[in-house]
Structures are given as structure tokens and as C-alpha cells.
Amino acid sequence: MSSSSMRSFPSQTEPETREETETSQEIYRRCATSVISLPKSDGLSHLQLYRHHQGWHGSQMCIAGAMAADACFTARPSDIVVATLPKSGTTWIKSLLFSTVHRREHPADAADVHPFSSFGPHECIKFLEYQVYTGKEILPDDVDELPDPRLFATHVPWVALPAAAVASGCKVVYMCRDPKDTMVSLWHFVNKLRVKEWLEPLSVEIAADLFCDGLSAFGPYWDHVLGYWRAHLARPGQVLFFRYEELWKDPPAHVRRLAAFIGLPFDVDEEENGVVDAIVKLCSFEHMGGLEVTKSGRTEFVVGAVENSSFFRRGGVGDWANYLSPESARRIDAITKSKFEGTGLSL
Numbered sequence: 001m002s003s004s005s006m007r008s009f010p011s012q013t014e015p016e017t018r019e020e021t022e023t024s025q026e027i028y029r030r031c032a033t034s035v036i037s038l039p040k041s042d043g044l045s046h047l048q049l050y051r052h053h054q055g056w057h058g059s060q061m062c063i064a065g066a067m068a069a070d071a072c073f074t075a076r077p078s079d080i081v082v083a084t085l086p087k088s089g090t091t092w093i094k095s096l097l098f099s100t101v102h103r104r105e106h107p108a109d110a111a112d113v114h115p116f117s118s119f120g121p122h123e124c125i126k127f128l129e130y131q132v133y134t135g136k137e138i139l140p141d142d143v144d145e146l147p148d149p150r151l152f153a154t155h156v157p158w159v160a161l162p163a164a165a166v167a168s169g170c171k172v173v174y175m176c177r178d179p180k181d182t183m184v185s186l187w188h189f190v191n192k193l194r195v196k197e198w199l200e201p202l203s204v205e206i207a208a209d210l211f212c213d214g215l216s217a218f219g220p221y222w223d224h225v226l227g228y229w230r231a232h233l234a235r236p237g238q239v240l241f242f243r244y245e246e247l248w249k250d251p252p253a254h255v256r257r258l259a260a261f262i263g264l265p266f267d268v269d270e271e272e273n274g275v276v277d278a279i280v281k282l283c284s285f286e287h288m289g290g291l292e293v294t295k296s297g298r299t300e301f302v303v304g305a306v307e308n309s310s311f312f313r314r315g316g317v318g319d320w321a322n323y324l325s326p327e328s329a330r331r332i333d334a335i336t337k338s339k340f341e342g343t344g345l346s347l
């Protein structure tokens, strides 16, 4: 299948024929109505999941947001989009990107007055489908007014990125994480939301089965990772590919990689003055997790307000071993092996 045919899908035909007078809110509402005719099922979520024509899953609101973003987003080549699956280190890579891009006006060693002391990373870099194209009269009309470089985020697969973003050549920074750690992190997060909604928490084994069956938001996990991996291979100058584990092992090396990729490499003075280490420290789990805005703040998403603290649980590598049965771990490993075989990708 050619990449262009992979990127087209029936439900986007309508938004693409957008009437000139139609607002992004009207488009969103039209998309939201069309989503309810998609196949639906319960999944590793607190919300009903729908299966998009492209084979990925999402709540009604996030699929509608992705479709509205595809129809309305006017990309600039200078834009930078962070792409991740939920629980792959989104909060961390957003922090690193924001503080790297804005290091001149907001030095990382002045942590007390840095925007992160007042705003969580999800407010500093907003999700296109959860915070920008939400059908609400908030940000969308202002997006065109933002100065360069504009920073956005998304959880959608490569095939569902707004067509304008891909065509513009804007930079895409992808981060993935070991599937078992991603799954366990997602399970903790989802259960918190389920309890708030008076739903039964899922056992870790049921959650693992749903994850393996691709029934998690933006899943199947493997298709998502492979989509961006192949995009990275095909367009290395447009798509940067990170693994959480590599970043965890040597954060300064990967912050330098990030800065070089976005065209803002650290100069000699910055290197001598410890700017890279200051960014790493500012964005560390310990520092970000301890901020007052993390402990008591909330961020608004189309699906509701979420406590900032819920984006910081434990951090690190290998926590899955404390929760997953050997059978579930083996099942996930077997899928990973068979899906990634011959792709050049290993996690």
C-alpha cells in the first residue's frame, strides 16, 4: 500500500470538503457525529473505545479531535510536533522540548521563575486532539497567531497525523517506551480514572489482554511504534525517534540530539555553562514531580480536567516486573518479536 493511500480514510472525506464558512467547532461536531457509527468496544480505558477506519482506537472525543485537526490544522515548516503513545514519556519529552526551544528567554537554571513553576508540561505544549481541536471555543482560532516555532503534541498514529503537518515538512519528535512498562503505566493511570467514574478497576491481566488485542487508546501499540519507525527511516530529517530507555540512561546525550534535530544545537558557551545539564535537571522526574503545580494543579483536556500529579507515578525502567505475570510478559514479548522482526527496530 502506498503511503498516500494509507493516509486517506473515508471518514475524513467530509472534513476535507469543508465549507469555507464552517468553523472548526462545526467541523468537530460533524466528526463527532460520524464517530458514533464506528465499531465500538470496551478497552483499556475509562471510556468507550471506537475503532477508526485506519485500525486504531480512541474515544469519540479524541477521534473527532484528530479528524478536526486533519481538516483544520494549517501547519508551518517551523512547527514541531511531539508524537507518542500514552504513557511512553510524553510529559518528559514535552518538558525537554519546551525548555530546549525556550532556553534563551527562560533559562533552565532559573527554575523558580521558569514557566514550569506555574504551568505543567501539558499546558506548555498542547495536544492537537485533546486540547486544540476540541469543539470548544478556546484555542483553535488563536493557533494561527502563535509565534514560531509553534510546539504541539499528539497521540495519533503516523497515518492519522494532520495531512498538512506531514506535507509541511515540520519536525516530528517521536518517543516510544518498552511495551510492558507502557502497559503497566497505562493500567495504573486508567484505573485511577475508572475509580473516579465509579467503574470497576481492571485487573492487570485483563488490562494486558486488552493491550495485546490493540484495545487501548491509539493502539495497537506495535502498529503505532512501527508507523513512526518507518516514517523515521523514510524521512530521517523530519522524524526523530527516541526510546524512553535510552533517554533514561543518558539524558544529556539525547537532549543534544533533540536540540540538533530541531536546528538549535548547543553552542560552545552553552556547553561550558552547563546548559544541557540544567535542562536535564529541570525536566527530571524528581524536580518536575516535586513542583507545587504538579502536586496541586490540574490540566484541562476535552475529556475533562486531569490532576498533574497523575502524569508522575514512578518513572524509570522495568517496573512491569512488579505487576505482570510471566504469562502476560511472555505474550507481550512474543507479539513484539513477531511484529518487529525484520524492521530493524528493537526495544
Ligand code: PPS
Residues within 6 Å of the ligand: 084, 085, 086, 087, 088, 089, 090, 091, 092, 181, 184, 185, 186, 188, 283, 284, 285, 286, 288, 311, 312, 313, 314, 315, 316, 319
Ligand atoms: S501521558 O498521559 O501520555 O502524557 O503520560 P506520559 O507522560 O506519556 O507517561 C507517564 C509516564 O512517564 C513518567 N514520567 C517521567 N519519567 C521520567 N522523567 C520524567 N520527567 C517523567 N515525567 C513523567 C511517569 O512517571 C509515567 O510512568 P510510570 O511508569 O507510570 O511512572
